[in-house]
Amino acid sequence: SAVISQKPSRDICQRGTSLTIQCQVDSQVTMMFWYRQQPGQSLTLIATANQGSEATYESGFVIDKFPISRPNLTFSTLTVSNMSPEDSSIYLCSVASGARGAKLFFGSGTQLSVL
Amino acid sequence: TQLLEQSPQFLSIQEGENLTVYCNSSSVFSSLQWYRQEPGEGPVLLVTVVTGGEVKKLKRLTFQFGDARKDSSLHITAAQPGDTGLYLCAGATFSGGGADGLTFGKGTHLIIQP
Numbered sequence: 001s002a003v004i005s006q007k008p009s010r011d012i013c014q015r016g017t018s019l020t021i022q023c024q025v026d027s028q029v030t031m032m033f034w035y036r037q038q039p040g041q042s043l044t045l046i047a048t049a050n051q052g053s054e055a056t057y058e059s060g061f062v063i064d065k066f067p068i069s070r071p072n073l074t075f076s077t078l079t080v081s082n083m084s085p086e087d088s089s090i091y092l093c094s095v096a097s098g099a100r101g102a103k104l105f106f107g108s109g110t111q112l113s114v115l
Numbered sequence: 116t117q118l119l120e121q122s123p124q125f126l127s128i129q130e131g132e133n134l135t136v137y138c139n140s141s142s143v144f145s146s147l148q149w150y151r152q153e154p155g156e157g158p159v160l161l162v163t164v165v166t167g168g169e170v171k172k173l174k175r176l177t178f179q180f181g182d183a184r185k186d187s188s189l190h191i192t193a194a195q196p197g198d199t200g201l202y203l204c205a206g207a208t209f210s211g212g213g214a215d216g217l218t219f220g221k222g223t224h225l226i227i228q229p
Contacts, residue, residue, distance in 0.1 A: 004157075040224070041221065042219045042221040043219045044219075045217075092158075094157070103148060103163060104148075104150075104160065104205070106157030106158050106159070107157050108156050108157050109155070109156065109157045
């Protein structure tokens with residue numbers, strides 16, 4: 001397993017501003033992922049953060065809105081840009097482990113509220 | 116697009132009762148995981164099942180993978196208030212290799228009342 005530290009744990013932001021969420025892992029991992037979890041809902045994958053190359057985004061998510069950095073094998077950031085109330089959600093980073101990377105370990109999440 | 120349907124979506128029962136949560140799909144998965152998420156926390160992996168027909172037990176929790184690897188169930192015996200949480204199933208496929216093939220169900224909100 002991996003220990004994942006995510007911050008901030010929560011924030012309240014104004015419409016039109018941006019927030020950067022940080023994710024630190026206690027070991028080197030190849031695959032890091034960013035998920036969004038809207039209130040009372042399941043997890044939706046935003047993107048896969050690749051070390052040394054651009055992130056791979058899922059359908060419905062674009063780099064201009066959710067820029068991601070992955071400077072090394074233990075750290076990644078997700079920025080939520082030009083926020084609107086619809087971006088209010090929990091944002092989770094996770095890392096893959098286990099055979100063929102099928103097990104995920106999650107950070108504790110960032111609860112974002114946009115006013 | 117692979118979909119995982121979880122049922123029930125919401126369940127509130129009394130302490131000591133038994134319950135079963137189902138996770139169904141028309142797709143075959145290489146493995147299936149169950150996670151539990153408590154408020155303010157990220158999901159925590161409970162178990163992974165890999166072989167069709169596999170049964171795994173974790174104390175009062177029994178997990179089963181369907182013979183055809185399309186469905187799974189989670190049975191809790193003598194539920195306790197500490198079992199309260201959001202239970203998520205997630206199916207893994209390896210067409211591209213790795214966890215980018217992980218599909219999450221919508222979750223089952225479970226409340227165990229003392």
